[in-house]
Amino acid sequence: MQILLVGAGLSGAVIGRFLAEAGHQCRIIDRRPHIGGNCHTRRDDETGVMMHVYGPHIFHTDDRQVWDYVNRFAEFLPYRNRVKTTVGNKVFSLPINLLTINQFFGKALRPDEARDFIASRADHSITDPVSFEEQALRFVGADLYEAFFKGYTEKQWGCSPRDLPASILKRLPVRFNYDDNYFFHRYQGMPRQGYTQMIQAILDHPGITVELNTDFSPDMSRQADHVFWSGPLDGFFDYRLGRLGYRTLDFERFTYDGDYQGCAVMNYGDRAVPYTRITEHKHFSPWEDHRHSVCYREYSRAAGPDDIPYYPIRLVREKALLEEYLTKARQTRGVTFVGRLGTYRYLDMDVTIRESMDTAQMFLTHLKNGKAIPAFLTDA
Ligand SMILES: Cc1cc2nc3c(=O)[nH]c(=O)nc-3n(C[C@H](O)[C@H](O)[C@H](O)COP(=O)(O)OP(=O)(O)OC[C@H]3O[C@@H](n4cnc5c(N)ncnc54)[C@H](O)[C@@H]3O)c2cc1C
8 A cells, every 4th residue: 555654753653664564655754854753863063962852852661562662773772861950049859759858858867757757748638639739739738849840830831730630640749769760661761873863764664755844735645545644633634623732842052061960951940940941962872972062941832833832731622622623533534643743642752652553553454354444543
């Protein structure tokens, strides 16, 4: 079959590779001048540092098949995400752990003592939390909430934590030991030569052609037997019902002669600091040696029509509009919607790869059984 895949990010690349290996012809287009979608990495012209162009990307998974898959296409080196935060002119360790608690409160508590101490500060008057704020106060009390959640969340989401659902904080967001590894997953790492080289290797198959700087046009789907769409779900329908809300990011680049902050990611919890974090990209490749440094100050705001959509908002308004688009999509023949934009969900890279492999497999099974291909082969 002639398959058209819109988007040369992880979704398009993994599905394309799977189907090309099954003997189909895959044409992958992307409107950007590069492959890799939001995982795109490239060396900075000035400093030679490997840049995570659309924000920091750390690979982590518990899925052995996904881990084997990425290791088939790239050499992964060990990498642990250890984030710091600056609050009130002091630096603390994240996620909140025993070191954070002891430093913040000027104590030397052991794990059980810290657990009792945090429980004593929690707001027990809140029994049925509705908002993110109530949930955080119920878990950790006002001091930790104000320092580590309130300002950062306001900047990140552009609204008060009172207007966000409690479900965002499902569990007690505190560790009562000194583990400061951001992720719990068994497999964690960073591709030595960046994600774009890995995705280039995935795309390197005789059954795949890639066209960059190429926007989708409806006549392209007429030339194809099936389309996989990893662009925005509402964009496929020309935003006819309105736009699904996204947060976008602005990156303010600056260079430094030396080591600017001593770590890859420094959050800024204070509301008075307008950016959410600074990423220093050379620390994503600790096996490389660079004297000069390049950093991004990261600002979050509501995405306008011309901005890159980063994080789906998925609040009440968006959920209602999403339902309307999902209905429209399910009535569309010959197109399957995939990936973070096509299904309007935040997806980590490992989940994107897992869903892409499953989608391609289900597509082949439907074909074999002579069944119509649905608009969604994964949850949307
Ligand atoms: C700031 C940020 C940080 C992240 N950090 C991590 C992390 O640390 N670890 C992790 O596992 N995951 C992380 N992720 C998630 C990761 O970026 C996604 O899992 C991944 O990018 C999803 O790939 P995709 O192919 O579905 O989407 P995308 O990467 O968005 O690719 C979609 C592609 O479609 C193209 N396109 C759209 N519309 C059209 C059109 N009309 N015509 C042609 N082309 C079109 C776009 O140009 C884009 O290249 C992060 C995401 C963000 C936003």
